[in-house]
Amino acid sequence: MKTILFLLLIIITPVMWAQESQLPDAVVYSSLLQPGELLSIGNRSIKFREVVMDSRCPKEVMCVWAGEAKVLVELFENNILIGERILTVNTGNIPLDFSAGGVSYNLNRILLSPYPSTKVEEPNYELEISITERIL
Template sequence: MTTVKRIFYGIFVVLLTILVSQSMAKAQVQGCSQSGHPVTTGGNQFPLRVDESLFLEPASLEIKLLNIEDSRCPSDVQCIWAGQVTATISVISDGQSLGVFPLTLKAGQEDLAVANVEGHSIQLINVVPYPMSTQSKETLHYIATLAVSQI
């Protein structure tokens, strides 16, 4: 019986260690959308629509998605240039504007997708939906996914 207890204890310790290490690895910036609901994407990635804000605590930062400019080649067309998409954000701390930052996804220029503000790295990860030639850009309701981490 003692051997069985040791085995279960060993398994318990290993599982607990794995859970704790995963929790620490996924230590995230806590945020909520403009509606006040927590963002539930997991990790440190947050989806935002135009005119929505993300509030980060305890840093007291507000990140607002101001607009999306999309010149990506539609997925159902062959283009000579892939294009790019830019999400423009504003960052506010304690009611004070820290600036407006364009974050651009462009092939081969990953540095354009990152802004470092007040000890945080804000990176544009993705913008959906991807354009199609049959859709008007005015009818698209873009969602930008931002990754936020402390630096």
């Protein structure tokens, strides 16, 4: 009986230590922004400034290349501008991952609407954005 308990103890102890630690708490912030609007993330915020370029293929047209759009965003901390970034929409590359003050930020989703059509109109752009904040 003692041998069985000893063997169980030897087997169970490493299994208990092999448990993975919990991932840090994460908070997801999402918003639909029009030019000039802010998404606040605690004392930090991201502002959709403007659409710099939109060469996405119109819905009604058959294109060889889908095209892309570029948007200018401004990054603020305590309402002070700390940087600007141009983000490319419609590529797999989401270039806004950074850490600051023991917190990491990851851009999960960026979507620009409306999608272009062949009709010539000045679009009222909206930027759908989702950012995950993790305490390190």
